[in-house]
Amino acid sequence: MGREIKKIDPHPDYPPEKGRYLRGNDYSPVAVVIILNRDEDKIPPEIEELVRTGVETGAALSGTLQTPNIGIEKIICNVVANPNIRYIILSGPESEGHLTGDAFKALFKNGVDEKKRIIGTEAKHPYLYNIPMEFIVRFLDQVKLIDLQFKGTPELIRKAVWACYQEDQVEFMEYKLHDPGAYPEPPLSGKITWKFSRPWAEPDDDNERRAVKKMQEMIERLKKERKSN
Incomplete structure (x- = not known):
């Protein structure tokens, strides 16, 4: 008899942010993100096929990502509202000019700084200042990235x-994957706030500063875990 995989209901508002995605199995452990390098009204068939494949195969959410700021913020809001999502599969081309894929991968590798700027990316305006630092920290702790870009x-x-x-754990390319069950904290729900404050401003308060420190410590821990595997 196999082990019991714990699942929980997403937040009642899940998914809180609208976007170019399809909703699938709410209890799935994975979401699929396809980089979009065209205008919304000119999505090529091969991108549409990748999105459909994700949801038809069992992803919780499968959709496109175009920008390295608001687009990523919306993904974060939707994912932390569903603790069952533990992986994100990134695929598709790069978005020239935006460098959205580069920013998304840098977020997982390096996190953000005190100004909520994604560290280590050449993308333009990679700021996540419309969501709480708590959401960013939770997102990075809840999900792992599977890079198929x-x-x-x-x-x-x-x-x-x-x-x-x-x-049970299986090998997929360089990854060792299995369904670990729902993240052991309640779902978070909230939408991007569309703040007009400058992204280069200092953190708003001590809670924001503590969240930044916690995230940086977590990133270092994850780096050490990757090296030991």
Whole structure:
């Protein structure tokens, strides 16, 4: 008899942010993000196919990402509202000019600084200042990134989603994947606030500063864990 995988209901407002995505199984451990490098009304068929493949294979959410700021903020809001999501599969091309894929991967690798700027990316305006630092910290602790950018095909996405569903650990490319169950904290719910404060301003208060420190410590811990695996 296999181990019990704990699942919980997402927040009643899930997913709080609208966007170019399809909603699938709310109890799935994985979401799929496809980088969009075209205008919204000119989405190529191959991008649409990747998005459909994600949700048809069992992803909780599957959609496109175009910008390295508000687009990422919306993903964070939607993911932390559903603790069952523990992985994000990134696929598709790069968004020239925006460098959205680079920013998204840098977020997982380096986190953000005190001004909520994603560290270590060449993307333009990679600020996440419309969401609380608490959401960013939670997002990075809740989910792991599976990087299939530039090499994602429908078949590869199917295999990646399948691997995330497994009770026992399986190897997928360089990743060791299984469904760990829901994140052990209640869902968070909130929308981007559309603040007009400058992104280069200092953190608003001590709580923000403590959240930054916590996130930086977590990033260092994750780096050490990757090296030991």
